[in-house]
Amino acid sequence: MFGWTGVFLNVDLNRNKAVAESYDHSMALNFIGGRGFAAKILWDSLMPGLDPFSPENKLIFAAGPLTGFGLPNSGKLVVAAKSPLTGGYGDGNIGTWAAVQMRKAGYDAVIIEGKAETPVVLHIKNDVAEFIDAKDFWGLTSFETEAQLKAIYERTAGIVSIGPAGENLVKFATVVSQEGRAGGRPGMGAVMGSKNLKAMVFDGNNEIPAAYPKDMKELSAAGYREVMTKPNYAFWKRQGTMSTVEWSQENSALPTFNFREGVFDKADKIGGFAMEKIKVGNRGCPQCNMTCGNVVKDSDRKEAEIDYENIVMLGSNIGLGNLKQVAALNRVADELGLDTISLGNVLGFAMETSQNRRIPEEIQWGKFKETKALINDIAYRQGFGDVLAEGVQAAAAKIGHGSADWAMHVKGLEISAYDCHAAPAMALSYATSSIGAHHKDAWVISWEVQFGRESYAEEKINKVIEMQRLRGGVFESLTVCRFPYAELGFELEWYTKYLHAATGRELPFNTLIYAADKILNLIRAFWIREYANNWTREMDSPPIRWFKEPLTEGPLKGSMLDPMKYNNMLKKYYKKRGWDARGIPKKTTLKKLGLSDVAKQLGEYVKLTE
């Protein structure tokens, strides 16, 4: 097999054993890699109803057939498991040398189960896996852990680790790499912590088999050159995702005061141009010439790497308008290994709950020092931080007194940084995303602004489905970065050329889209199997706030979502997907996608419609 190494590494932490296993061609062709592999493995091997923190949960690091070849923007992998935050399928995408090194070590995925008796670091060098005592690392931040491991292992090693939040099973702890790349929003870092796995060090020096190595080299060089010719390239290097702050403010989509508003009076202080004034450099994922991580000196005089989502969720969403301070909170979240999006949500939720006097704690909007202390309490599960460490849905359930009305999540995963009071398509995208409220599958809001905010037209449903297939299906299974395509207009044909050179196969886009649909339906089946008869179509609803409390400021003052129109939209979405009125894939849909065996199993948990 070319392109894929054809090998998974199965690691059992109960027994300190790692066994390489060849997998079938059909797995590669049907599920491509990354998210596709993870979904298939989790579907096949997890007992429904399993506690996500039990040793039987599997933590999967999976790459795609283009990873590690040196192609532009290809240094990423997917980290996945059953999520402790949502109880459903969870994953994230992280740019890291670990992706490159895992493939060079000979593996398309590393699948970890069991729980080490005491904390370990797993070192994988080609076909040798070592389980190293990690007692000296336990308790360190992710930055400290990586720095210390770097000093011990090869300079080229790729490292992923967790911080104290993962160790303390904070439900939105992430896996961190390279002091500023973080992945696995729905608690993948906590699953790693539950296994007593502090870090993984990957090192490999095998050739990854390519069908046409010469073409690969030429295409790679041409790809890098092409990226640089794109009109927006220079501005992207200046601001990366940060220019979205100004865009969101102009379009009333900037999460402000826990998504109560879509504009923030200090937006210009935390935006892309403000960032340029304090920027000291660029960082990024391996094998990328777009390096979109903006490095700034934060208010603690330390270097922090910042992106749009982080800055907005820890800035406007909690009423903080000082960029250096926001950057410091971002860095602290990276050190502790907390997802910044969920963190900004739980903080905003806590501030609003305090303001509404539903808790005795005084937690005020926009207070830097106090917020930093609260973040620490969340990571170490101290005091009220312990309640927030469970995520916004569980915190609201515990606090009660109507606080669920301002708990901003879908299926337990907190909303990422686009306010949808006036964006029905983006709301549908959040509501039906594969992991809960995340923008990665169908970021349609900029298209929606041009199409018309008020509309609930069919085109919007089509756009959400198209983007879910492309971004959530194709990009997540190839595990390559979607930014060249999404932000610079890098043409999709490049990927079919890359795939041909890597695998020797013609894999046109319609084949990839078919695989994407298969993967997305399998993930849907996973959720349904977990929730069985507790599954309801309300699980595909955006937060109630967007239906009940109109914007009170900005150019779209008075806007909110219409529940009847949204429901109608969701009904049509299900129909286009081939799902029944509950949002459950029909037997015929699964069959058409080559998932008859999945239909059979799923039918044991819920009654399927023909």
Ligand code: PTT
């Ligand atoms: C992603 C989510 C995002 S999406 C951001 S900023 W973004 C937040 N980043 C965090 C962070 O940083 N530190 C932290 N402690 N928590 C964070 N949580 C948030 O996580 C990231 C880039 C970005 S920056 C985006 S949009 C794109 N995402 C891609 C994707 O999902 N798939 C893909 N094929 N390509 C992508 N390219 C872009 O990658 P999650 P990264 Mg991230 C510091 O992890 O779980 O997927 O959630 O991966 O290497 O940091 O790159 O404005």
Ligand code: SF4
């Ligand atoms: Fe990573 Fe940004 Fe490059 Fe994408 S564009 S590979 S997120 S540095």
